[in-house]
Amino acid sequence: MSSDTAEHVRRRAHRVSGEPAAREAHGVPPSGSGAEQVLDLRDLSVQYTRRGRIASAVGGVSLTIAERESVALVGESGSGKSSIARAVLGLLGQRARVAGSVRLGGEDLLAVGDRAARRLRGRDVGYVPQDPGGSLDPLRRVLDQVVEPLRVHRIGDPRDHRDRALQALRDAGLQDAEALAGRRPHELSGGQRQRVLIAAAIVTEPRLIIADEPTSALDVTVQRGILDRIGELTASHGTALLLITHDLAIAADRTDRTLALRRGSVVDEGPSRRLLSSPEHPYTRALVEAIPGRSRTLEAIHPPVPEAGAPPLVHIEGAAKSFGGRRDPVHALRPTDLQVRPGDSVGIAGESGSGKTTLARILLGLTSPDTGEVKVSGRPVSRGDRAIRRVVQPVFQNPHSSFDPARTVGWSVLEPVRALTPRSRAGRPELLHSLFTDVGLDPSLAARRPDELSGGQLQRVAIARALSVEPQVLVCDEAVSALDVTVQAQILALLARLQRERHLALVFITHDLGVLQQVCRDVLVMRRGEVLERGRTSDVFSAPRTPYTRELIAAIPGREGDAEGD
Incomplete structure (x- = not known):
């Protein structure tokens, strides 16, 4: 590799891992200026038949992606972005009717026949889906699942498959690949499972990676690490990237161009950073306005001032919880205090394993602390106490479950x-x-x-x-993390309105600090079972006291664009 090429790869990886800039500033040729086209969609249409009725999901979409280029599709649920990805992957199913052309490296996948198309997809397209829990076989070892694409598509020497799979796991960011290779998915964290999916996607050295909402359920710091790794891999291998996301801030941070989809049609298109900073189409502006922490209607939906001097509805003092045996306990929650008064809005932030969900379960009476005191409306609470349900009610993450x-x-x-x-x-x-x-x-x-x-x-x-x-208290545990940004904004506004009208107290647990900034007056930042920082949300965001809080805030998508514009 020449020094010029090495510098190009280094600068490209640096850009996609968190410092966006114009493609031309980094020597990356724009689409159509000499770079080889990897994916070329022309007038793609997708229709579904159900109970004798035909519904259009995609109507005449065209897009191209060149080598080393990254393109995002953004839009609400039902906008057609996942149908486009599934058309490229051949995963639409029997009820779908597809028209137009889907060219991969010059071959039209819709015209070459199913067997040839499967061979092309398996060799040239890697897929990173949204849900690692539903995408990995719970009964098979991690290594076997990364080897499978090599085996199924007969790529390389079978004797080298194990080494290639281990290297793919390392490339995906699992430095302890040897130790993790023999484990099954339930023995890994969410971030580790997502990295396994990345390894399975890159092990065939594809020309195109399709990442469909690959980080929507992950903590912001884990999310940043996953997206950093995808960006570095696409840069170092010359791979093209098609990123499917509902979050325009992520698209702006991570891709060169963005297409905004609505009801199956492209309504806006351009450089990703431009669409975030100065959207032109009303729909794109609505997507930007819905990003947590960016809404211009923030003051209108901000929670009311709690009652001064009112006795606490929830009083937790010195609550601690450990799991495991006495010899090697896992301290899920170290001694923690929390008070929630009528009209309060308290946010609890932190990565997976920070203790925030354990604290919520103690508050809800689902878990008893090992030590400490828990009172609701002045009454001591124990595990399974039904009386607490009249005062405190939960709203969980996944409405479908x-x-x-x-x-x-x-x-x-x-x-x-x-x-x-x-x-x-x-x-x-x-x-x-x-x-x-x-x-x-x-x-x-x-x-x-x-x-x-x-x-x-x-x-x-x-x-x-x-x-x-x-109830008097709602405990929202990741209650909007699985929703599109526009639907998310609607739910947050609804909660704020209900809080005002019913004078509810809200305890909001989330990995998305943008959400906390929008709906919570006070915030607790937790790490490894401890509260590292607490205070007014505005104070914590404007002057965070700990490096960990600064890291969480820096990981919020779209903030770099704000900084560039200041």
């Missing part, structure tokens, strides 16, 4: 009422109608089952269920 799929959502909303209150059967229909109206849903949706609602609708139903027993 929060409901019985065989029951209507209306039945699930009233479940806490049946279990915890003496309310008569006669008054329940009126209550259900009122709850759905309060959370901005048509009451007729109560008769539907969970699979008939969108993720945003289901999360509103989850909030309605939490409100059904008229």
